[in-house]
Amino acid sequence: MDTAKDANARSHAAARNSHDHAGMGDLVAHAVGHCRERGLQFTPLRRRVFEELAGSGTALGAYDLVERLGRERRISPISVYRALDFLIEAGLIHRIALRNTYLPCHHAHGPGETTVFLVCATCGNVDEIASKAVAQDLDGMAATVDFKPHSRAVELEGECAACREPG
Amino acid sequence: MDTAKDANARSHAAARNSHDHAGMGDLVAHAVGHCRERGLQFTPLRRRVFEELAGSGTALGAYDLVERLGRERRISPISVYRALDFLIEAGLIHRIALRNTYLPCHHAHGPGETTVFLVCATCGNVDEIASKAVAQDLDGMAATVDFKPHSRAVELEGECAACREPG
DNA sequence: CCAGGGAGCGTTATAGTGTTGCCCATACGG
């Protein structure tokens, strides 16, 4: 379902006010509902940051966002970080620690699941897979040393199928 | 912020890991042998960086090392980064992506194992556990999407047992 | 002996990432 392959939508999306990317509208609509349910404010700035991430099809750095949003009007890094913090807190996006980048969460978070990120070292694309087995393993290991995790970062760096194709 | 974090981490390590400090010599001896076997140069600078990490009992940032080593004589960040890159490449230390810190590898790396890091948000201490189950899960998941991982970052952030003690 | 090449490390400068402090605007309940 979600896209390992249409990463290059970003050159597309940059052209204009990116309604291009398939599924982006769904993501935004979901985010709106998600925030409404919880009484969180999905403000225009937060929406723009989320849209840009959803429309890009890849993980973006904070300063990528600063630059992209800054084309419309000047946005300072701190504003972007505040929006990112909010979106992470709300569970709408993920942060990729290996790369200092951010990407929209593509699936509903099941309880007892850990999201595993597959980061391609060549094209930078990030694939996202939820796993209950990993979650159980990790929780079990944490329990054995009496450690209470708040958040998990499970990230593999390597090469995706597309980048290994001959040619 | 760094000084506070540093002091915290050190006192914690001293309380909990005092035994590991005795093992610092072992770590260094192991590193020496490890490099000799492979024809790698365990130079004085690299040795000092490794010793500092092994002796601290916690994960340190690159600039923590710059400061510590800089007390003896001026060391530039790039030199520290070069030593860190070497040590990572050699498999002697790990980088904690969640914190941009580095710590010595405490166990022999078995094949088919993934190292899981438990990072305490309060004291900054990092615990390290090897797991075959996680490795198998992750490899299996990667295989289903035809992804070839080079490296893994499996890191949990939370609170360690010592920091949750009533008090 | 002396090139010549590679590895390690020095220096300076710069790029990239994230944070702090302070102020202003708006919204909302007294």
Next chain:
DNA sequence: CCGTATGGGCAACACTATAACGCTCCCTGG
């Protein structure tokens, strides 16, 4: 009207990492 909570603006700063270039040392082959 005020007080307060929240979102957001700006400049400046702090932290993390890399670039570019040159030097020394050691090794190897002519």
